[in-house]
């Protein structure tokens with residue numbers, strides 16, 4: 001600009017002109033930046049929406065298989081030489097879910113409970129499971145297509161099951177899958193859950209849990225305890241999900257597409273002595289004596305609600321119960337990441353905190369197990385310190 005200037009006035013006029021051009025560019029630049037910031041905030045909001053949808057539908061589809069097996073068993077339709085229904089349900093659900101994950105997210109790793117060596121040695125069991133897997137479909141074409149259609153044959157089914165062998169760790173995208181959590185509950189006719197979570201660099205980003213035997217109506221679920229023969233008649237079956245930073249929701253399980261969801265929250269507990277606590281049915285999995293001693297210290301007189309599986313996390317997340325205690329029985333037992341990842345996020349997104357007995361957050365970076373944690377204590381954020389305090393006194397940790 002200055003090179004072409006003649007007089008002083010011309011110089012200043014041209015300088016004014018140049019600065020207004022620059023100001024114009026600045027304005028445009030800031031508008032572009034503003035737009036970019038706005039669109040990236042939309043993008044952030046949409047993060048993991050695809051993962052959540054695939055996970056929800058994959059879990060919902062897998063529950064069609066587990067329910068089929070559960071019914072055959074409940075009605076005594078399984079012949080004597082039929083393999084354990086839990087084995088069929090476990091392998092079948094794992095195959096269906098991993099197939100959907102690997103179709104949609106082929107680069108991701110998967111840490112799942114089962115592997116195929118038993119199936120490779122047992123052709124009868126293999127074909128029983130294949131008969132189940134090949135026919136399971138959601139009764140909604142777009143949803144079924146999103147999951148990527150059916151597996152080709154038995155060999156493909158076993159290969160897919162073995163994609164769950166990842167060692168886990170602190171880096172990358174890793175799915176944690178428990179195809180039937182609460183196997184004892186499944187066999188007993190009680191609670192069980194199909195659980196799937198996406199962990200990214202050690203952080204749980206998405207958690208989905210299908211509970212075919214939980215009542216859709218939250219208020220009924222407190223009565224679902226030990227030995228109750230739940231079947232998936234009308235009004236049973238709930239799908240829970242959460243995405244980090246976006247809250248937790250539940251919706252009735254269906255055999256087709258996803259039904260409308262509603263947000264869920266832990267309920268406010270102004271006085272800890274009025275809290276209801278949940279624990280596992282299996283005395284070998286958590287120390288019911290210690291759990292009771294903690295409840296007593298907190299002034300809780302109501303008996304515990306006993307449920308198998310991650311249905312415990314789901315129940316407190318929707319305010320049907322408040323505290324989940326899983327105090328260790330064996331000192332050296334390492335909890336498995338697939339038993340906790342989805343429930344951990346669900347409770348935290350519903351307004352709770354989940355830690356171990358030392359008050360330390362569950363650490364999903366250590367591989368297939370939570371080897372740096374002991375036990376689980378989940379409660380509304382406002383109560384967590386009080387509960388941990390009671391746990392530590394009971395366990396002589398302080």
Ligand SMILES: Nc1ncnc2c1ncn2[C@@H]1O[C@H](COP(=O)(O)O)[C@@H](OP(=O)(O)O)[C@H]1O
Nearest residue numbers: 180181182183184280282284285308309333339
């Ligand atoms: N000694 C132990 N302590 C804690 N958990 C254990 C355990 N032995 C097995 N488990 C785990 O407890 C899970 C069930 O939890 P819950 O008792 O809350 O229903 C089991 O999952 P599976 O049923 O998928 O095998 C299994 O992984």
Ligand SMILES: [Mg+2]
Nearest residue numbers: 178181182339
């Ligand atoms: Mg399990």
